[in-house]
Amino acid sequence: MIEAIKNSDNTALLTLLAEQQSQLEQKDLRITNLEQQLEQLLRHIYGQRSEKFSVDASQMSLGLDLPLVEKAERKIETITYEREKSSGKSNHKGRIPFPEHLPRVDEVVAPKEDVNGLAVIGQQVTERLEFDPGKLFVKRYIRYKYAKANNEGVIIADLPASPIDKGSAGASVLALVIVQKYVDHLPLYRQIEQFKRMGISIPSSTMSDWIKTAAELIAPLYEALVKQILRSNYLQADETRIQVLDRDKKSKTHRGWYWTYRDPLTGMVFFDYHESRGRAGPSEMLKDFDGYLQTDGYEVYNQFDKNNITLVHCMAHARRYFEQALDNDKELASHALKEIQRLYAVERHCRENNLSHDQRLIERNQKSVPVLGSLLQWLKENIIQVTPSSAIGKAISYSLPRWDKLMIYATDGKLEIDNNLVENSIRPIAIGRKNYLFAGSHQSAQNAAMFYSLLGTCKLKGIEPFSWLKNIFEVLPDYKANRLEELLP
Numbered sequence: 001m002i003e004a005i006k007n008s009d010n011t012a013l014l015t016l017l018a019e020q021q022s023q024l025e026q027k028d029l030r031i032t033n034l035e036q037q038l039e040q041l042l043r044h045i046y047g048q049r050s051e052k053f054s055v056d057a058s059q060m061s062l063g064l065d066l067p068l069v070e071k072a073e074r075k076i077e078t079i080t081y082e083r084e085k086s087s088g089k090s091n092h093k094g095r096i097p098f099p100e101h102l103p104r105v106d107e108v109v110a111p112k113e114d115v116n117g118l119a120v121i122g123q124q125v126t127e128r129l130e131f132d133p134g135k136l137f138v139k140r141y142i143r144y145k146y147a148k149a150n151n152e153g154v155i156i157a158d159l160p161a162s163p164i165d166k167g168s169a170g171a172s173v174l175a176l177v178i179v180q181k182y183v184d185h186l187p188l189y190r191q192i193e194q195f196k197r198m199g200i201s202i203p204s205s206t207m208s209d210w211i212k213t214a215a216e217l218i219a220p221l222y223e224a225l226v227k228q229i230l231r232s233n234y235l236q237a238d239e240t241r242i243q244v245l246d247r248d249k250k251s252k253t254h255r256g257w258y259w260t261y262r263d264p265l266t267g268m269v270f271f272d273y274h275e276s277r278g279r280a281g282p283s284e285m286l287k288d289f290d291g292y293l294q295t296d297g298y299e300v301y302n303q304f305d306k307n308n309i310t311l312v313h314c315m316a317h318a319r320r321y322f323e324q325a326l327d328n329d330k331e332l333a334s335h336a337l338k339e340i341q342r343l344y345a346v347e348r349h350c351r352e353n354n355l356s357h358d359q360r361l362i363e364r365n366q367k368s369v370p371v372l373g374s375l376l377q378w379l380k381e382n383i384i385q386v387t388p389s390s391a392i393g394k395a396i397s398y399s400l401p402r403w404d405k406l407m408i409y410a411t412d413g414k415l416e417i418d419n420n421l422v423e424n425s426i427r428p429i430a431i432g433r434k435n436y437l438f439a440g441s442h443q444s445a446q447n448a449a450m451f452y453s454l455l456g457t458c459k460l461k462g463i464e465p466f467s468w469l470k471n472i473f474e475v476l477p478d479y480k481a482n483r484l485e486e487l488l489p
Contacts, residue, residue, distance in 0.1 A: 109157040118146040131172040163473035171473035215447035222450040233291030236422035243438035262422040267460040270453035313405040316418035321395035328391035357413030
């Protein structure tokens with residue numbers, strides 16, 4: 001009897017010890033996972049931004065660094081973006097005359113009618129502020145008035161078209177303000193200070209109105225750009241956030257999203273603003289698209305995995321997960337990274353030798369397809385060997401179900417191995433967030449999307465943005481609507 005009790009006590013004790021041991025092992029595993037997460041967080045905050053594993057750094061960077069918010073600029077920038085119109089009587093005293101020290105460049109504008117033999121009875125002078133790189137000047141349009149015979153009226157030339165009707169800003173100044181904001185990331189209040197140093201004071205409300213009116217002017221050109229890009233059969237897509245001032249909540253901002261679409265074949269890009277990151281935005285934009293759509297693994301894009309659209313995934317995103325797993329399982333993570341590096345070596349060879357799409361396809365079939373096949377087998381073998389919650393487990397779990405879409409690039413020479421091209425297009429927005437912090441309204445965010453689209457396409461095509469935009473503002477007011485695509489960068 002006593003012996004039975006002793007045996008029973010020993011069994012209970014052993015059971016208790018086993019349970020405690022299991023709990024300790026689970027805690028150790030959790031501690032390990034938390035340490036890995038902490039290491040990744042510290043690397044993200046303090047480490048280098050490159051995803052470089054060996055030598056090919058250019059292929060590995062995703063280029064999505066998140067900027068820090070500069071609180072010191074927040075209050076000032078709010079003023080430059082938005083100003084409510086007063087419901088009462090305006091106190092506006094009229095246009096402020098341009099300073100006398102600015103040089104005047106006169107241009108005599110002759111009427112279209114024949115004025116030979118007619119007497120000049122006066123003149124009308126209209127001044128517009130213009131910009132010559134490095135200096136401001138005032139351009140004067142001098143239009144002589146001619147009295148018709150028999151007192152039948154007066155002949156005077158029409159003013160040349162202006163980007164802003166009855167506005168004081170000429171095409172060059174308007175182009176300067178927009179390029180400095182959306183290409184050079186210079187907030188409006190800084191530009192106002194810049195103009196002050198050159199001897200002219202421009203109210204923030206005036207400069208904001210310039211931006212708004214310019215956006216209305218280029219809206220048809222933006223729509224033409226969107227239509228042209230959507231005619232492509234290969235697009236890359238991505239999205240990035242933008243803070244938008246919420247007028248319903250004092251001192252609060254709303255997180256909106258820029259959906260980015262780039263045609264890698266033509267080097268054209270456009271941004272589409274939406275208030276959310278949900279399905280509605282891309283669903284409406286791509287409802288008639290037919291071809292390849294290359295994205296990251298964001299689940300919203302899964303809706304496009306259908307007959308008329310072939311969904312292609314980004315190898316750089318898969319690679320990033322294995323880079324993050326180096327501290328967890330260096331052996332497995334290093335193997336995956338080295339194999340992926342072999343894939344990028346093929347792409348680098350094709351690029352450096354300027355191979356055609358057909359030649360690139362042959363090269364991939366010979367060198368990339370075997371690597372992709374062996375990696376797939378490796379993923380299948382190791383998925384059951386790793387802890388799902390570990391960093392290496394997450395890396396394999398991310399890649400394996402997406403591998404068929406990660407391999408599609410090797411079936412067509414025009415496709416890219418990753419989404420880096422479209423993600424590079426997002427960088428100006430990330431830099432802009434750091435400088436001007438937020439958009440003043442949802443409409444302001446969409447206006448910015450139009451400027452980012454057209455000026456971003458200029459950059460991708462190697463076109464100087466100021467000269468292009470200045471020319472656009474000069475000719476667009478009188479340009480035929482059915483020929484707008486001729487003006488695209």
